[in-house]
Amino acid sequence: MMSIEAIGAAFADLPATGAIKPQGSGADFLSMIGDGIARVDESLKTADSHLRALAAGEDIPVHELMISMERARTDLMLMAEVRNRVIEGYQELTRMQL
Secondary structure: OOHHHHHHHHOOOOOOOOEEEEEEEOHHHHHHHHHHHHHHHHHHHHHHHHHHHHHHOOOOOOHHHHHHHHHHHHHHHHHHHHHHHHHHHHHHHHOOOO
16 A cells, blocks of 8 residues: 555656645644635636636637636635535534533
8 A cells, every 4th residue: 555655755746736735744724724715716816807808808818718717616616615524524523422
């Protein structure tokens, strides 16, 4: 069976693409959530600016607009799923008997 370190080493030489990167032991959950929210906000703003540019008659490639809109949709769906899982975990903790 392959260890986690070996899996991480396999992807170490790939270029960074703005995806969420594993952080050191000092990273806490709140900062990870904050970074995720900032990423979702940025992708939504990018999609909005592309859509407004197209509506204003600027020459923007339609495929770039569609890619930015799909990225924003995917990021938003991921953030909603993370929120749902956090709420579900909290509810599970509150149901536990001490």
